[in-house]
Amino acid sequence: MSSIPSNYLVLLSPTSLTGTGLGLFVLWYILSSVVAWYRLRHIPGPFIASFSYLWHMGNIFLGCASPEHIALKRYGSLVRTGPNYVVTDDPNILRRINGARSSWPRDSWYTSSRFDPNYHMLSLLDTAARDTIKAKLTSGYSGRDVQIENGVNTQIEFLVETIRSRYLSTSTRHQPTDLAQVIRYFTLDVITHLSYGTSFGFLAAEQDLYDYTNSVDRFIRAITLSVDIPLFRWIAYSPLLTGIMPKASDKSGMGKLIGIGQKIVNERFQDNEKHAPDMLGSFMRHGATREECVSETMLTLIAGSDTTATAIRSTMLYLISTPRVYNRLKAEIQEAASDNRVSSPIGVDEAKRLPYLQAVILEGFRMRPPVVYGQYKAAPPGGETINGVFIPGGTAVGQNAVAMMRSEKAFGAGVDLFRPERFLECSEEARREMERTVGLVFGTGRWMCAGRTVAWVELNKIFFELLRAFDFQPIYPTKPVDEESYALFTHKNMWVAITETA
Structure with a gap:
């Protein structure tokens, strides 16, 4: 038997194979980046985003997605933010697609x-399947x-009682309160009450039960990484890593609440208890199905609490930072x-008859x-031309919500200023x-967020009731809150002093 030449042995050595593999990967990456750049080269945006996901990764690691997306306005109404991503701040484009x-x-x-192996209404891609579950x-x-309104009323009354008994500052007692966390507990109690018929008691416990909110903050960062970067998406949901995802057997975090929700659902199905006056019923x-109920009620908990909490916290922050608006609303x-x-x-219909309150909510x-x-x-597949720009088939086009909300064309001058009067000083049509x-x-059309009704009920009540009963003052006006932004916002350390309304 002839021996293998020494030069072939060198080529087959681990070092040589590793180098060859690395070289092929670099070559593939360069070629794929060039192809990706060329395909959407006519759409403006940050240069680094035209061939890589580094722009998104930087935003995620720095927690600065909001200001970075607002800054995209300088590129126009269609902006490239990744090899296959385009965002728009044009309302008409969003209504069209x-x-x-x-x-x-x-x-x-x-x-x-997804936060468990099963798909839910938000993660389903098949339009017909989504329409079926939505029905x-x-x-x-x-x-x-x-x-819904009665359920929200119950939690608002408890919130007011809790603030009055635990968080009030007086002339003889200074009681700093992290309003960011209090509001988060409130929205969690609202959505669990509506979903399961009983609140999970975050506000009553006055603590982050099961370390849930901390785990959600970590999850928001991780999920933004996976939604924005296909490679991370594939890794996160590959069979090899399913063990690190939240699961019902966890002792804390999101998994613990998945387990609690799963237990409630199982008991309902076991007893065939369909007539409970809550969302699960x-x-x-x-x-x-049982599996759909587990996934969908958990979706209401995550999507329905944190987003509403962001709206409440942010509006309260703008109110207490703008005395003119605060005093007029008061x-x-x-x-x-x-x-x-x-x-x-206050009832929702009553709130709608208060023009300045409505303007504050919208602003x-x-x-x-x-x-x-x-x-x-x-x-x-065949692509589509939008506003004179051809969008090749398969290109992902999404909304740049923060830039759209700062559009001078849509909202007039001074879009960076909190000024509710813009909704009152215009024509009814405007x-x-x-x-x-x-x-x-x-969202819009068939893609409208299912939880919109619940959110608007909360928003129409919460500011009125908080300012009817109390006054709020930021303790650290030069740093009123710690905010990070990914696909969603996170808020911490919104320290305020709360006093009884005179």
């Missing part, structure tokens, strides 16, 4: 919103089967209460929309158009 008859399906970006859930979310009555609240024009807690949502960007749709644009943050 999200319309009922649109041929733009969801992009695979959505699949990373089972709509009555629970809309209020047809669930008394509604889902069951409309044919949702006067409207006190006048409505003293004239006995409102209930306690707060505009200044800090809970979702920074996302909701990507994939261009149809106001309706601004409201429609603000509403796009929830």
Whole structure:
């Protein structure tokens, strides 16, 4: 038998094979980057984003996605943010690609919103399958089967009682309160009460039960990495890493609450208890399976609490930082209460008759929309021309929510200023158009966020009741809150002093 020549042995050595593999990878990366750049070369954006995901990675690691996306306005209405990502701040483009008859399906970006092996309404890509599950859930979310307003009232009353008994500052007692965490506990109690018929008691416990909120903050950062970067998406949901995802057997974090929710669902199905006046009962009555109920109720917990908490915290921050607006809203609240024009807690219909309150809600949502960007749709196979720009088939186009909310074309001058009067000093037609644009943050058409009704009920009540009962003052006005932004916002250390309204 002839021996293998020594030069072949050198080529087959581990060092040589490693070098060859690395060289092939570098060559593949360069070629694929050139192809990616060339395909969307006509769409402006940060140069590094035209051939890599480094722009997104930098935003994630620095927690600065919001200011970076606002800064994209300088490139125009269609901006490239990745090899296959384009975002827009144009409301008309978003209505076009999200319309009922649109041929733009969801992009695979959505699949990373899963937090267990099962898909839920937000992560499903197949339009027909999503419509089927949505039909089972709509009555629970809309209020047809669930008394949403009564449930929110119960939690608001408890919030006011809790602040009065635990968090008030007086002339003899200084009680710093992290309003960011208090509001987060409130929204968690609201959504668990509506979903399962009983709140999980975060506010009553006055603590982060099971380390849940800390785990969600970590999850938001990790999930943003996986939704924005396909390689991380593949890694995160590969069979090799399923063990590190939150699971019902966990003793803390998101997994613990998944386990609690799973236990409640299992007990309901075991007893065939379909008539409970909560979301879970509604889902069951409309044919949702056990697995669907577990996934969908957990989705309401994550998506329905943190986003609303962001809207409440941000609006409160702008209010207490803007005395002119704070005092005007306070006067409207006190006048409505003293004239006995409102209930306690205020009803949604009553709140809608208070013009400045409505303007504050809309302006707060505009200044800090809970979702920074996302909701990507994939261009149809043949591509499509939008505003004179050709979008090749398969390109993911999503909303740049924070930039859209800072659009001078949509909202007039001074978009960086918290000024609710912009919704009152215009024609009725202009106001309706601004409201429609603000509403796009929830999606539009068939892709409208199912939890919109719950969020608006909370927003129509919470500011009125907090300012009816209390006054708020930031303790650290030069650093009122620690904020980071990914696809969503996180807030911590929003320290305030709360006093009883005189």
